[in-house]
Amino acid sequence: MNLQYKPQEIEKKWQKYWEVNRTFSSRLKKDKEKYYLLEMFPYTSGSIHMGHVRNYVIGDVLARYKWMRGFNVLHPIGFDAFGLPAENAAIEKGIHPREWTYRNIKILEGQLKQLGISYDWEREVITCDEDYYRWNQWFFIKFYKKGLVYRKKALANWCPTCRTVLANEQVINNRCYRCGSLIQQKELTQWFLKITEYAEELLEEIENLAHWPPTVKKMQVNWIGRSEGMEIKFKLTENSVEIPVFTTRPDTIFGATYLVLSPHHPLVKEAIRKNVKIEKEVERMKREQLIKGDVEKRGIISGLWAINPVNEEKIPIWIANYVLMEYGTGAIMAVPAHDERDFEFAKKYGLPIRVVVSPPYWNHNQNSLKEAYMEEGIMVNSAQFNGLSSELARKKISKWMFEQKMATHKVNYKLRDWCISRQRYWGTPIPIVYCSRCGVVPVPEENLPVKLPFDVQITGKGGSPLKKIDSFVKCLCPKCGREAVRETDTMDTFVDSSWYFLRYASQRGDHLPFTREEVDYWMPVDQYIGGIEHAVLHLLYSRFFTKALRDLGLVKVGEPFSRLLTQGMVIKDGAKMSKSKGNIVDPGQMIKEYGVDAVRGFILFAAPPEVDLEWKKEGLEGIYRFLNRVWRLVTSNLRIKATYEGERQWKFWKFEKIYSSTKNKEEIELQRMIHKTIKKVTEDIEQRFHFNTALASLMELVNFLYGYSFKGSLMYKESLQVLLLLLYPFTPHICQELAERTGYRGDLSKHPWPEYEDKFLKKDKVTIVIQVNGKIRDRMVIPISEGRETVEREALNRERIKRYIQGKSIKRVIHVPLKLVNIVAG
RNA sequence: GCCGAAGUGGCGGAAUUGGCAGACGCGCAUGAUUCAGGGUCAUGUGGAGGUAACUCCAUGGGGGUUCAAAUCCCCCCUUCGGCACCA
The missing domain is CATH 3.90.740.10 (Valyl/Leucyl/Isoleucyl-tRNA synthetase, editing domain)
Structure with missing residues (x-):
């Protein structure tokens, strides 16, 4: 057996194990409490960057934790696959958008799997799949029939570089949100979704979103602008x-x-x-x-x-x-x-x-x-x-x-209707036919999907590429059967992302985009994680879509995301990573050098999730050192295994010592340390997502275990096991490997999370701070059972204190039990 | 201009309810390791003064509330984000 920590080897091993055993696939289980965890899916450009890594790693901690807590976890992933960069690639490299996209998806899948995220890959959603975008068209028709879709001539935001119009939400400081070009106003006839019909409800329900960041809520309130x-x-x-x-x-x-x-x-x-x-x-x-x-x-x-x-x-x-x-x-x-x-x-x-x-x-x-x-x-x-x-x-x-x-x-309201027409090829065709006799005719549901033709010339010149494909444009009017023409605009890709979370929950509907039963079981998303840049884009559109689908009787919920966490950017040298600044750190390279557990650990340790994170190689090395310390700590105490009842294989660790009383002074202290750490890590994950302080307390535990005198004891062995359980959500591969080496058989994500007990947290003595006029002058150690009078008398009798109160009269003594005594003298 | 968030050692950050400021990590220093380097281990590390015990100062700046303020209130400064003729 290898005694050195070789992250790359063990990481591959366990990633394969999770894949083969379908460890994280989820099924509808009505008797179990569900937990739907979602991170914003990536766009299918070249490769993942540190921002993605951060997003997904934060999610993975929660997912693995919830698994251990016994929840029925849904943690899916997919790809936002329609969009302009695919067409730009076609122009620049002569590669077909579809080919470019699927090639990228292959790369991205590999990179995501390298991160060891606990995804249920069986539910993968790819928005450019015909089986997905057909439902965009289906919704469009449903909305059309309900009067939620209309066409009008209006001033539209035209991006000259992307050669398409944009919705108001996609214009930032009068520039295109994607390419940064100055926006021009053009009068054009476009398709709109009537988001303004929901303005009041979208506004009103913001205050019910108790677990959304106040800034995001404020931005939406301002955007709606009642x-x-x-x-x-x-x-x-x-x-x-x-x-x-x-x-x-x-x-x-x-x-x-x-x-x-x-x-x-x-x-x-x-x-x-x-x-x-x-x-x-x-x-x-x-x-x-x-x-x-x-x-x-x-x-x-x-x-x-x-x-x-x-x-x-x-x-x-x-x-x-x-x-x-x-x-x-x-x-x-x-x-x-x-x-x-x-x-x-x-x-x-x-x-x-x-x-x-x-x-x-x-x-x-x-x-x-x-x-x-x-x-x-x-x-x-x-x-x-x-x-x-x-x-x-x-x-x-x-x-x-x-x-x-x-x-x-x-x-x-300041909110305007959502312009969804795009004069582009790589998107969902708008299912509308124009007939000289019947006028604007929606494509009947049974004729869907309107397939996006493959054979296309993308030159970047002229209007929408679809306009030039005769076989696509020319069609028969569904109403009168005469010759007619198709709408050649495609839909804004934000339509795709407005309901993908529903498709994750259920992909089995043949006549419906999802089954009511599954969607009602999994929805709403319990925790959503992503960047704040979507505060009034994707997050507002998705809220609108959910409400519209609810009113169509397709889903029960009116709000898609109960809790939202907006993580900060990953920056380097004080600036956002970008090609032009040349400050990009390649996740793949870091994983190659230090292993993904160290990369995960660093991202989680360096800052709480909601603030920007400065990438520092020295910090990464610090975590790598820590993981090595854990590795050595556990492997060097492997021989303890034999002393543990001779058991060779067990699925669950049954802790005997850390949950029972002992008279040994050292053990009492170890026990308290363990329970204190369980409490701290549990609360930091559960209440605040402060993974940095959770990891800090685990480092303290490791430091403590290094210095502990009786390493051969059973309680020590149990402590190491608890350490592996607590650390598992953060750096799963190393923990899983070490667990196996200590004899554990099975997956740690299915092992119950350790519980702390208050009775083991109590100390019998405590240090009390003594202040004179608010300044700390002394400290004393007292038994916690000591009463108020005794503590105050003791404090006043301290030699050091006497020096400060000499010649003064004592006006007041403030006593905060178990914390401090403040003597007010003058 | 309006709205919002943030400002703590050399650096990232901790301090959860107003109660020991600086946890943990990085960096740095000293030492150990049958002394290349690296690794590992140990100790120290906010600033100023003092041989020392110790003292004073310190959470962007100024004021206030309180026995007690990084934390609450008022004013100002800086940085970042959102909106920007929305009547």
Whole structure:
């Protein structure tokens, strides 16, 4: 038998063992408590990086721990396999996207298996498989029938590099989330999923997500951007046509000195008809609105006038570039005194500014305002509402306008519908046919899937590659049977990832994407782990999808993920690892040098999961040293085996000594150390995912075991066994190998997790800190049974303490039992 | 600009409920190992002062609450993240 720690050998051995024995495959077992653990699946680009490794290793600790806890664990893996990089590879290397993708999957599978993660590989999901994407189409049709899918012409985010449109969520700082190119606005007809229909529920249920990171929840709240206010109807002076405007500040309506229309507002055409001279300026403003970001405010008088319903005042209507058509009604009432944008605009064009909410410092001079006053104050210039606080006036004016039918209550959301059309090849074809006679016709369910054709030329030029495939485009109308054409756009790949967790749970439905029974058993995901970059992308889409599927009667749950852990990045030299910075650390190389257990151990030890992790080779070496220490500790005490009742094989370790009382002083201390460590490791895994401190306490245990005097004892042997059990979720291969060498037969993941008992944690003596006026001056060791008076008397009698309280009177003695005594003297 | 998170030794980080600041690891130093190196083992390691016992200072900065603050409150600084004409 090899006495040296050779990680590469034992790791291969056990990975094979797990695969052959299907150790981690899971079945529906209704009598057992389930635990669905999920990590965000990888995209099928070249190879896995340290970020993936971190994600999956964190998950694996929990999975193996839960197995040991007796849960029926589901821990699946698969691949996010549709997407643009496959097409880019086709352009650059002339390789077909499908071939490129499956070739990468093979590589990734190998790399993932090298990490020794406890996946149930039998449930692997690959989103570009026909058997998967057909269900995207099936959902699309279901949504279509329910009115959750629609087509509209609208300004869309166009990425010139990816040559496709993007959803709002995929535009970060006006750049493409994938390639970083500046986004252009283009008016195009696209398919949308009606996520806004669920805006209210998506928002409301955020607060029920008790185990989601507050930052993610906050980001979703902001993204949905609910705002409550009034829609007020202004009328044109000439023909009483209504112009509704949205405001959250109805209390400021008496301060409205003009209205502003977005250049895209329908009334603008009317204004141009009357005064052609403004057309050029309007067109210019439209162009300016295509660029997001800081553009100087610009406007023009429309020539139209409106009546303020509350005071019958005639006010001018402007057209300006700072009013968006996509939000509210595309028109606003401008209250320059109390809105900074209107203020800026009014100053530029010399428009009247009328204070209606008086600031506390205000001198009642209407021209004295230096900037818009946006806080609360006392109402002025507001007829019957003068003198009220603006807060109260907001309610009263709303109520009054509502009764007078001048306005209605209104809630607006920043959230926009999800644009899912992509002008790309490598994705799910949108199952729609356009017939010159019947119009837009959804492909009937029984005709699904609409297969993605294999024979394609991907050049990167022109429109969608599918457009050029006649055999795909030309088809017969499912309704009338005449010649028709297919939709050539494919779906956003975020559709794929919006329900893959359901497919993991059940893959057996022939007529359905999954069986209700299995999905209802496994869902929701008990713990989801992934990067924070999906806070408002994948995580919001998946929540929406789950709710929509629930309303279609396909699943029971309305929220997919009960607990979410967003892990930090892996960085090197203070920056995210990237090719351009040349600071990439290859996981494969590290595994080759130190073994995967050391890589896992380092990742888990160097930082708690939610913060960024700085990659340090020295740190990795530290863990490698630790694993060697464990290895030597156990292998050098192997001979103990013979002393253990001569047993040669056993499946479960039955601990006799560490759970029974002893009078031996050394043993009592060892026992306490063991139970303390069990407690610490259990709580760190269970409550906080603080694997770094769990490992630290295991290191302390190892240090302690090194220094322990009676290594031949049975309790010592049991301690080593407990060590292997506690360490197993973190670095499973070495533990499994050492367990085998100590005679254990079976898989440690099926061995019960050790339990601690409080009675073995108790010490009979404890060190008490003695403070004088809050400063530590002495310490003493006392029996824990000692009463309050005795402890305080002892403390006051200490020589060192007497020095500090000499000549002073004792005002108070604060006594925190078993911790400290603080003497307040003066 | 608005919203949010974080700031602790030379470094990564610990301190779970307001109660011993710096666990554990890296690095460094000294020693041991039938002295190449490496490995391993042992000891030490926040700063300043002192021969020493010991004293003082210290959790981004300033104030406060408290017997007691890394932890709670107020102001400010720095870094990172999100949003950005959303009326």
